[in-house]
Amino acid sequence: MKAPVLDVQHLTMRFGGLTAVSDLSFSARRGEITAIIGPNGAGKTTVFNCVTGFYQPTEGMIRLTHPDGKEFLLERMFDFRIAHKGRVARTFQNIRLFAGMTVLENLLTAQHNTLMRASGYTFFGIVGLPVYARAERAAIDKAxxxxxxxxxxxxxxxxxxxxxxxxxxxxxxxxxxxxDPVLLCLDEPAAGLNPREADDLNRLLISIGRETGTSILLIEHHMHVVMEISNHIVVLDYGQKISEGTPQEIRNDPKVIAAYLGVEEEAMQAAGGAG
Amino acid sequence: MAAAMPERKLDVAGALKDAALAAFVAFGLFSLVLGLRTEQSGLTSALQLYPRPGLLFGAVATVFAGRFLIALLFRSNLLADPARFIPPQASKGIAFIGRYAGIGLLVFALIIPVIFFDNRYLLDLSILVVTYIMLGWGLNIVVGLAGLLDLGYVAFYAVGAYSYALLAQNFGFSFWICLPLAGILAAFWGVLLGFPVLRLRGDYLAIVTLAFGEIIRIVLINWQSFTGGPNGISGIPRPSFFGVPFNDGPDGFAATFGLSFTPSHRVVFLFYLILALALITNYFTIRLRRLPIGRAWEALREDEIACRSLGINTTHTKLTAFALGAMFAGFAGSFFATRQGFISPESFVFHESAMILAIVVLGGMGSQLGIAVAALVMVGGFELFREFAQYRMIVFGLAMIGIMIWRPRGLVSHREPSVHLQEKKPIPAAVVEGARQ
Incomplete structure (x- = not known):
């Protein structure tokens, strides 16, 4: 059993009277792909926003552990610090690229904090010290x-x-x-992709996990993607965890099937009793 | 290709209809404005109306004819493809001009004092234009690069001018000591304003910066004991040529360099001074754009949320943009103070902020060359039409409307990438985000 990279305990997020996520606990293990699935409005993106600092959770604890053993309590960090210090990166459901900048510029902007340090917080860069030129070349090579x-x-x-x-x-x-994230959070990366592109995406995500050691947290509706690449799946419905396990277990869980397909009241209760 | 070509047929009837409608609207508008003239006359000073049918008819006829021609051109798709009208050699020539316009303008600016040495009016005008170019380039950091709409930029200009005036008068510092101090003070005020304000976005930020500009001006008016209130500060020391004053005395500039004395020496020196300051602003902006901070500014303009997700401290990034923009305004302000020798709050009204912002927007947000051209056109062109008194406002307004229609993103609207792998391609304006937040 691998150590968890992300440990979420009793996470609750309320917006006024609406409880979007209620008492959610799960953990994501290092180097693995953990998927969060659930019907629309189940609170998946809210969980993401709590983990990546866009929301401050109402209750609960989110602990991130770096490979060197350093621990971060993400619910106490906010905003860009989670990405900067905690090294949690994310993508968005509706793509948020810097559309007016080139592809290369996008990737250099992502390395802002490294380059900023190399440019001596702009002072070395403005006088043109070679240390910055070297760092920029390295950043371009990485891109x-x-x-x-x-x-x-x-x-x-x-x-x-x-x-x-x-x-x-x-x-x-x-x-x-x-x-260089420790944890990569992907919000519906396969949305709008055709089957071939979705296959390419699968390969990319698997190779990222294998080669860089980055753990991945994934929200996805394409079951094809989820079932093929996830090591672990968490199922949410109405802000609560209804199931958790390997793809095989999830596939056969009657509660998950009920949440996705909808069943008669009695069948639901029977399923609840069985699970 | 041929199938896509729109049919070219003169649609006279449609154009006539358009023109008739336009003429009708024009009649409605002009019938009272131009058609009637009021005059107080006679012993009773009664108001009398004089109809002016000739003028009214002329105006309506002009509108009719103009609208007819335009409608004919557009309705008949004669203007559908402007490339057809411009021969390839000409468009190549335009591209050539575009490439070397910057260098050409710079060379021209450098030799202006040589050509117009005796023309005091033109020299003064050139100084004014270059001051606005510098202010435009400074504001460009805030508005064009970082995408923060700042309507109170003139406040920092005022801080710079007053800093220089007060430091020079109270402590007797020379221009070269006051200049950086004024810049630092302006940057300090930029940070001070920025801290509470930069959480706001878009229109809200614009309103607060507008208010800040007014607050500074009103403080300057009311703090009599410190700033001299509405009377301003006079007798601000004139700049010296690194310690050598510009006067006709034995140790003056002319005597030191063995020239015959003329007041133009100082004006020429002032011109080169502001040109140097503006070029420093330009150089810094170009350098900063290629550094991570500049890229972060542009990324912030494009998408603030994505910036946060990449670990960019958006508050610091905005503050540096604000502070640097303010610093260059401070430099320009202290230059303004030393050139005028007298400053008062009247020089720092909202109109100035609007003018500088208009220069940045017309020039094309983010483009250094575009801003220079826009400043030249706006300030220089405005002066050029001085003889026409009130009509120049009309021309000015028409020009603005024209630019908004044909070049809504400014004169130079494409964006130059800050870094490239194989080939540098200009980025079309359509995908670049304007000042929004």
Whole structure:
């Protein structure tokens, strides 16, 4: 059993009278792909926003453990610090690239904090010390290798907003990877992709997990993607966890089937009794 | 290709209809404005109306004819493809001009004092234009790069001017000591304003910065004991040529360099001074754009939420943009103070902020060359039409409308990438985000 990279305990998020996530506990293990699934409005994106600092949870604890054993309590950190210090990167359901900047610029912006330090918080950079030029070359090389991996090298100098949809999805993932994350949170990365692109995405995500050691937390509706690549699945419905387990277990769980397909009242109760 | 080509046929009837409608509207508008003239006359000073049918008819006829021609052109798709009208050689020429316009303008600016040495009016005008270019380039950091709509930029200009005036008068510091101090003070005020305000976005930020600009001006008016109130500060020390004053005395500039004395020496020096300051602003902006901070500014303009998800401290990033923009305004302000020798709150009204913002927007947000051209057109062009008194406002307004229709993203609207792998391609304006937050 691998150590957990992310440990969520009793997470609750309320918006006024609405409880979007209620007493949710799960953990994601290092180097694995953990998927959060559930019907629309189940609270998946809210969980993501709590983990990545866009919301401050009402209650609960989110503990992130780095490979070197350093621990971060994400519910006490906020905003960009989670991405910067905690090294949690994310993508968005509706793609958020810097559309007016080139593909390469997008990837360099992702390495902002590293480059900022190398440029002596701009002072070395403005006088043109070689230390910054070296750091920038390294950053470009890193961007180049990631672009090569997702087949976007030829489009490095094109504006990100001009790329086709599937390429934008891939670019957003590699942009997140350029921050060297410990945990990568992907919000519906396969949305709008055709089957071939979805297969490519599967391969990319598996290779990311294997080669960089980055753990992945995934929200996805495409069951094809989820079942094929996830090591562990958490199922949410109405803000509560209704099931958790390996893809095989989830596939056969009557409660999950009930939540997705909808069943008669009695059948639901029977399923609840059985589970 | 041929199938896509729209049919070219003169649609006279449609154009006539358009023109008649326009003429009708024009008649409605002008019938009272132009058609009737009121005059107080006679012993009783009674108001009398004089009809002016000739003028009214002329105006309506002009509208009719103009609208007819335009409608004919558009309805007949004569203007559908402007490329057809411009021969390839000409468009190549335009591209060539575009590439070397910056260098050409710079060379021209450098030799202006040589050509117009005796033309005091033109020299003064050039100084004014370059001051606005510098202010435009400074504001461009805030509005064009970081996408923060700042309507109170003139406040920092005022802080710079007053800092210089007060430091020079109270402590007797020379221009070269006051200049950086004024810049630092302006940047300090930029940070001070920025801290509470930068949580706001878009329109709200614009309103608060507008208010800040007014607050500074009103403080300047009312704090009599410190700023001299509405009377301003006069007798601000003139700049010296690194310690050598510009006067006709034995140790003056002319005597030191063995020239015959003329007041133009100081003006020429002032011109080169502001040109140098503006070029420093330009150089810094170009450098900063290629550094991580500049890229973060542009990323912030494009998508703030994505910036946060990448670990970029958006507050610091915005503050640096605000502070740097303010610093350059502070430099320009202290130059303004030393050139005028007298400053008062009247020089720092909202109109100035609006003017600088208009220069940035017309120039094309983010484009250095576009801003220079826009400042030249706006300030220089405005002066050029001085003879026409009130009509220049009309021309000015028409020009603005024209630019908004044909070049809504400014004169130079594409964006230059800050870094490239194989080939540098300009990014079309359509995908670039404007000032929004």
């Amino acid at each position: 180049r290798s990631w672009l090569d991996r997702v087949g976007l090298l030829a489009r490095a100098d094109d504006p990100a907003g001009d790329l086709p949809y599937g390429a934008q999805r891939r670019l957003e993932i590699v942009r997140a990877m350029c921050t």
